[in-house]
Amino acid sequence: MENSIQDINQPVAPISSLTGQSIKVFAPATVANVVCGFDVLGFAVNEPGDEVIMRVTGKPGITISKITGDDGRLPLDPAKNTVSVSVQHYLKSVGRTNIGLDIELHKKMPIGSGLGSSSASTVAGLFAIKTLLGDNADPAKLLPFAMKGEEMACGHGHADNVAPALLGGFVLIRSYDPLEVVRLPHPAGLYCTIVFPDVDVPTREAREIIRNKILMKDAVTQWGNIAGLVSGLFMQDIDLMGRSMKDILVEPVRSMLIPDFYRMREMAMELGAVSFGISGSGPSVFAFTKNEDTAKRITQKLQQHLTSLKIGSNTYVSTINDQGPKVL
Numbered sequence: 001m002e003n004s005i006q007d008i009n010q011p012v013a014p015i016s017s018l019t020g021q022s023i024k025v026f027a028p029a030t031v032a033n034v035v036c037g038f039d040v041l042g043f044a045v046n047e048p049g050d051e052v053i054m055r056v057t058g059k060p061g062i063t064i065s066k067i068t069g070d071d072g073r074l075p076l077d078p079a080k081n082t083v084s085v086s087v088q089h090y091l092k093s094v095g096r097t098n099i100g101l102d103i104e105l106h107k108k109m110p111i112g113s114g115l116g117s118s119s120a121s122t123v124a125g126l127f128a129i130k131t132l133l134g135d136n137a138d139p140a141k142l143l144p145f146a147m148k149g150e151e152m153a154c155g156h157g158h159a160d161n162v163a164p165a166l167l168g169g170f171v172l173i174r175s176y177d178p179l180e181v182v183r184l185p186h187p188a189g190l191y192c193t194i195v196f197p198d199v200d201v202p203t204r205e206a207r208e209i210i211r212n213k214i215l216m217k218d219a220v221t222q223w224g225n226i227a228g229l230v231s232g233l234f235m236q237d238i239d240l241m242g243r244s245m246k247d248i249l250v251e252p253v254r255s256m257l258i259p260d261f262y263r264m265r266e267m268a269m270e271l272g273a274v275s276f277g278i279s280g281s282g283p284s285v286f287a288f289t290k291n292e293d294t295a296k297r298i299t300q301k302l303q304q305h306l307t308s309l310k311i312g313s314n315t316y317v318s319t320i321n322d323q324g325p326k327v328l
């Protein structure tokens with residue numbers, strides 16, 4: 001899926017006038033799949049998220065001067081980092097590869113968490129360069145570049161993290177080829193509670209263990225649930241959403257990588273969650289609730305449970321982030 005130059009507006013600002021300018025951008029974490037919509041559904045949350053500071057230098061080419069919060073795990077080499085690689089693809093499309101950029105990446109969320117960590121960084125970088133260049137194109141036009149970053153990070157260019165990180169809210173990937181994304185409404189007063197158990201589950205590996213073939217009867221169950229979830233979003237019916245958020249295809253396999261997944265689900269549902277499932281490829285789990293108190297109680301109890309298993313965790317409670325990336 002290549003963006004051609006006529007797909008996107010030409011940035012207006014001449015490079016010489018930009019030298020010395022800088023911008024700081026935040027992009028949000030995302031919950032991909034939303035349980036039943038493997039690779040086709042995702043939504044953005046208010047926290048956590050990543051920050052990119054981008055400066056226009058006088059010397060053509062991209063450098064990465066600093067990465068924080070990654071425990072030294074991410075490459076500073078611009079040819080190997082998802083942020084610089086996707087920015088480079090964008091620059092090529094708009095004919096601005098002669099610009100000089102320096103990037104600082106501040107990771108504010110765990111890597112390999114199933115919260116769209118690489119997507120948040122990539123989207124922050126793309127939004128930063130688009131804003132610096134004064135490119136008024138629809139942010140959705142940045143999607144193919146962000147997907148290049150995903151492909152590099154985990155071997156597959158899925159869009160269910162990058163699309164909601166870029167557009168905010170709930171997003172459906174209606175089609176990958178041709179790429180078509182649809183922003184969906186969601187009920188007001190929906191809370192999301194996220195628990196990240198501190199175990200490593202790389203997306204690349206979590207994709208390799210999924211079955212390639214499925215039975216027709218399972219497909220019928222799954223697409224009934226996806227349609228039910230999307231209907232619930234449109235009808236503002238949180239209970240219909242909850243009933244529909246069941247995954248019989250991927251969760252049975254991936255749940256094995258998550259400590260005490262089924263016990264955590266039982267606890268969350270007993271405490272009043274309307275749904276519970278794996279966030280993206282895991283190990284983070286998430287639940288929807290109808291109010292903040294229930295969301296907070298669930299994070300506390302699940303965190304206590306993980307502590308009793310000697311597993312550290314991070315927790316977040318958030319409403320849906322409808323804005324996507326923002327300049328700080």
Ligand code: HSE
Nearest residue numbers: 032039158160280281
């Ligand atoms: N849809 C992707 C997967 C999301 O489940 O592998 C990865 O975060």
